[in-house]
Amino acid sequence: MITITFPDGSAREYESGISGLEVAESISPRLAKEVYAATVNGEIRDLTRAINENATVRFHKWEDEEAKHAFWHSSAHLMAEALEAVFPGIKFGIGPAIENGFYYDVDPGEGKVITEADLAKVEEKMKELAAANLVYKRRDVSKKEAMEFFSGKGDEYKTELISELEDGTISLYTQGNFTDLCRGPHLPSTEPIKAIKLLSLAGAYWRGDEKHKMLTRIYGITYPKQKMLDEYLQFLEEAKKRDHRKIGKELELFTFSQKVGMGLPLWMPKGSEVRQTLISFLTGVLKKRGYKIVTTPHIGNVNLYKTSGHFEKYGADSFQPISTPQEGEQFMLKPMNCPHHCEIYNATPHSYKDLPLRMAEFGTVYRYEQSGELHGLTRVRSFTQDDAHHFCRHDQLRDEFKSIIELILYVFKILNFNDFSAQISLRDPEDKQKYIGSEENWEKAEKDIIEAAGEMNLKTTIVPGEAAFYGPKLDFMVKDAIGRKWQLGTIQVDYNLPDRFDLTYNGSDNQKHRPVMIHRTIFGSLERFVAVLIENTSGKFPLWLAPEKAIVLPISEKFNDYALKVLEILNNSDICTLIDDRSEKIGKKIRDNELKRIPYLLVIGEKEVESGTIAVRKQGEGDKGAMKVEEFIDFIKSEIEKEVAFK
RNA sequence: GCCAGAGUAGCUCAGGGGUAGAGCACUUCCUUGGUAAGGAAGGGGUCAGGGGUUCAAUUCCCCUCUCCGGCUCCA
Numbered sequence: 001m002i003t004i005t006f007p008d009g010s011a012r013e014y015e016s017g018i019s020g021l022e023v024a025e026s027i028s029p030r031l032a033k034e035v036y037a038a039t040v041n042g043e044i045r046d047l048t049r050a051i052n053e054n055a056t057v058r059f060h061k062w063e064d065e066e067a068k069h070a071f072w073h074s075s076a077h078l079m080a081e082a083l084e085a086v087f088p089g090i091k092f093g094i095g096p097a098i099e100n101g102f103y104y105d106v107d108p109g110e111g112k113v114i115t116e117a118d119l120a121k122v123e124e125k126m127k128e129l130a131a132a133n134l135v136y137k138r139r140d141v142s143k144k145e146a147m148e149f150f151s152g153k154g155d156e157y158k159t160e161l162i163s164e165l166e167d168g169t170i171s172l173y174t175q176g177n178f179t180d181l182c183r184g185p186h187l188p189s190t191e192p193i194k195a196i197k198l199l200s201l202a203g204a205y206w207r208g209d210e211k212h213k214m215l216t217r218i219y220g221i222t223y224p225k226q227k228m229l230d231e232y233l234q235f236l237e238e239a240k241k242r243d244h245r246k247i248g249k250e251l252e253l254f255t256f257s258q259k260v261g262m263g264l265p266l267w268m269p270k271g272s273e274v275r276q277t278l279i280s281f282l283t284g285v286l287k288k289r290g291y292k293i294v295t296t297p298h299i300g301n302v303n304l305y306k307t308s309g310h311f312e313k314y315g316a317d318s319f320q321p322i323s324t325p326q327e328g329e330q331f332m333l334k335p336m337n338c339p340h341h342c343e344i345y346n347a348t349p350h351s352y353k354d355l356p357l358r359m360a361e362f363g364t365v366y367r368y369e370q371s372g373e374l375h376g377l378t379r380v381r382s383f384t385q386d387d388a389h390h391f392c393r394h395d396q397l398r399d400e401f402k403s404i405i406e407l408i409l410y411v412f413k414i415l416n417f418n419d420f421s422a423q424i425s426l427r428d429p430e431d432k433q434k435y436i437g438s439e440e441n442w443e444k445a446e447k448d449i450i451e452a453a454g455e456m457n458l459k460t461t462i463v464p465g466e467a468a469f470y471g472p473k474l475d476f477m478v479k480d481a482i483g484r485k486w487q488l489g490t491i492q493v494d495y496n497l498p499d500r501f502d503l504t505y506n507g508s509d510n511q512k513h514r515p516v517m518i519h520r521t522i523f524g525s526l527e528r529f530v531a532v533l534i535e536n537t538s539g540k541f542p543l544w545l546a547p548e549k550a551i552v553l554p555i556s557e558k559f560n561d562y563a564l565k566v567l568e569i570l571n572n573s574d575i576c577t578l579i580d581d582r583s584e585k586i587g588k589k590i591r592d593n594e595l596k597r598i599p600y601l602l603v604i605g606e607k608e609v610e611s612g613t614i615a616v617r618k619q620g621e622g623d624k625g626a627m628k629v630e631e632f633i634d635f636i637k638s639e640i641e642k643e644v645a646f647k
Numbered sequence: 648g649c650c651a652g653a654g655u656a657g658c659u660c661a662g663g664g665g666u667a668g669a670g671c672a673c674u675u676c677c678u679u680g681g682u683a684a685g686g687a688a689g690g691g692g693u694c695a696g697g698g699g700u701u702c703a704a705u706u707c708c709c710c711u712c713u714c715c716g717g718c719u720c721c722a
């Protein structure tokens with residue numbers, strides 16, 4: 001007999017060798033139906049695997065990531081079986097579960113192509129197989145046996161994977177006619193897989209390496225209920241409506257032109273308005289925090305980047321140098337602002353008493369991103385960073401970090417950005433050689449970052465090996481409408497540039513010392529930030545950011561003269577740009593969704609003309625009553641102040 | 648850069664070897680009166696660009712460009 005302990009602390013006796021599923025059945029048949037995997041003594045396992053010793057057991061229902069993982073991983077195997085049936089001779093790479101669904105990387109064979117049209121066939125086959133209620137069977141095998149099985153099949157990808165595995169840790173899973181190399185866990189059978197949808201087709205390099213062969217990746221998702229699938233597909237449809245590229249076009253915020261060039265955003269008047277509001281807001285915040293605002297040119301002599309080291313590292317993949325009539329003279333479009341800022345630092349002598357020095361610039365930079373990487377406003381070739389560099393002493397590093405975290409959290413709070421994650425990137429402990437800077441400084445900087453984040457109550461995930469070669473960093477990430485992750489703010493320690501630019505300050509010992517440099521952005525770039533802002537708000541900006549605060553809506557053209565007067569006063573008030581259209585059909589001009597994105601609606605009819613007022617409505621909140629235009633202006637101003645405390 | 652798809656009116660899209668279509672938007676007139684979508688008439692397209700095949704190409708083939716979904720990359 002063995003004792004099984006459950007998460008609530010209760011325990012029961014069972015025969016040794018009982019399966020998780022049987023244990024679940026003994027508790028309730030309903031539980032057995034809803035459970036997809038189990039964690040046994042901390043190890044996630046198939047429900048059907050025997051438990052041979054005393055154990056703590058936690059069952060995973062759909063709500064748990066572990067359950068979804070097993071469900072989708074099993075679905076990937078199911079898809080593989082269907083693929084093998086539809087495309088005989090197909091070879092398999094890897095097929096994991098992901099955050100939403102699963103994929104499988106496959107090689108259809110020389111000269112063969114899988115197209116979107118084929119997905120329906122595979123989907124049908126999957127449904128057929130799932131309905132057959134195939135059982136997933138696990139088998140532990142020796143490396144030799146696994147090797148023989150897959151080389152017999154001619155599956156070079158699987159054999160490559162097996163060759164790297166340790167003997168004794170290899171397991172195979174079989175369902176129906178399909179056997180796969182797999183660690184598990186899996187569902188007991190295909191029975192719960194009721195709703196199936198293959199979503200898309202993409203190319204993906206084998207093992208994520210550009211130099212390797214490109215396989216075909218098939219994405220899919222499955223659910224235990226059709227309704228859940230319908231809801232997910234519905235969600236994807238809804239998400240598409242929030243896409244900043246779509247809203248940006250509808251609201252005339254920005255555009256792209258083939259003539260200007262790909263990845264080069266053109267900000268239209270309304271988009272520019274949003275941008276300018278963000279810049280002036282942040283400038284105010286920065287000045288209060290002791291930042292000095294600087295301005296530097298969009299180009300720099302190629303020697304500047306040779307000094308910084310960027311030319312050597314990125315020169316070949318950048319916009320190429322611009323030549324001048326002067327023989328041998330070359331300039332580059334600036335890919336970052338730091339070298340310019342270093343030269344500003346070097347323009348004056350610095351005492352230890354002057355540090356930290358915080359230098360900020362809304363600096364437009366140009367990077368030759370790969371054509372396939374460009375994406376709306378989130379990945380462009382010309383963008384404006386809300387860049388700043390803190391030059392400080394080593395003993396100030398931690399406080400500077402804290403001040404930046406505080407600043408970022410403050411800005412995010414005002415913008416109502418709650419859904420972000422923070423990641424600390426440290427050195428690869430296996431390969432400390434590739435990093436610049438002393439062991440001692442790295443140790444301290446990594447510790448400072450972690451502690452600063454802790455002291456600011458910032459929840460972070462720590463990722464070793466992700467640091468830049470010049471220093472550790474802390475990144476803030478957000479997700480877009482369909483869940484893609486984008487990096488916004490970043491805080492990076494840099495030991496490289498201070499050396500290369502020979503930055504110094506005079507210490508209390510009257511000796512020259514090397515300052516540390518911190519690169520930081522809050523928005524990341526105005527382009528990416530506005531994109532995320534649009535997707536977060538579906539284009540319905542908060543009042544203070546809205547490019548149009550209000551729209552004047554005369555009920556009839558009879559009232560146009562009065563509406564015109566109202567508009568004139570509002571436009572002169574400098575608080576808002578208004579839609580200057582008093583035609584009778586104004587209502588018709590504005591689509592429902594667009595209208596809803598404008599915070600205030602000013603309605604003018606006979607009553608208003610008589611009393612010299614405007615009827616004010618806040619979208620989504622209803623009537624605010626009649627006001628004189630001047631009252632409305634004051635009202636808007638106070639509402640904006642409520643939204644943003646410009647302290 | 649790589650794999651796969653797409654590009655037809657301002658927008659959303661249908662069509663298909665023989666003179667280019669719808670809805671919405673736009674213009675004019677009529678009608679209308681507290682969050683658009685009543686009526687009539689009208690304007691608007693080198694069917695992304697360039698080469699082929701053909702008596703004839705927007706349609707079939709090839710190349711290029713751009714966009715979408717991924718991969719790789721992201722100072």
